Amino acid sequence: MKRPPTSKPPIAAAVAAVIRQIPRGRVATYGAVAEAAGYPRCARHVSKVLKQVPGLPWQRVLGAGGRISLSGEYGFEQRFLLEAEGVRFKGRRIDLTKYEHHFPGTRRNVFSGRR
DNA sequence: GATATGACGTCAT
DNA sequence: CATGACGCCATAT
Numbered sequence: 001m002k003r004p005p006t007s008k009p010p011i012a013a014a015v016a017a018v019i020r021q022i023p024r025g026r027v028a029t030y031g032a033v034a035e036a037a038g039y040p041r042c043a044r045h046v047s048k049v050l051k052q053v054p055g056l057p058w059q060r061v062l063g064a065g066g067r068i069s070l071s072g073e074y075g076f077e078q079r080f081l082l083e084a085e086g087v088r089f090k091g092r093r094i095d096l097t098k099y100e101h102h103f104p105g106t107r108r109n110v111f112s113g114r115r
Numbered sequence: 116g117a118t119a120t121g122a123c124g125t126c127a128t
Numbered sequence: 129c130a131t132g133a134c135g136c137c138a139t140a141t
Contacts, residue, residue, distance in 0.1 A: 047122040
């Protein structure tokens with residue numbers, strides 16, 4: 001099988017697909033998106049994809065702790081868009097326990113019984 | 116192959 | 129809580 005002439009980096013497609021799954025009014029962190037895409041510890045790349053791929057709900061991706069990583073005008077823009085979706089801010093951050101989207105198939109630190 | 120880059124994450128101060 | 133330093137890792141050059 002010959003690969004198509006323009007083979008896109010797999011990470012970009014995977015990450016973009018994951019981000020598109022975030023429903024309106026919910027959010028996800030860079031790290032969580034990276035892991036759900038199959039690239040744990042690649043949070044930095046998520047941001048790159050957000051910038052490169054247009055049409056993504058970029059405002060729904062936050063930094064660890066529910067903080068906005070963007071600064072300046074874009075930071076305000078993100079906050080504005082999120083509040084328009086019904087996401088409430090708690091100071092400078094968002095309550096992830098209420099708004100973070102859980103990706104299907106991605107097992108986080110759930111209480112798997114005790115250890 | 117080596118270096119630089121980045122909308123990150125975590126820990127130390 | 130603010131800041132700095134370091135770790136991480138696929139892409140671009």
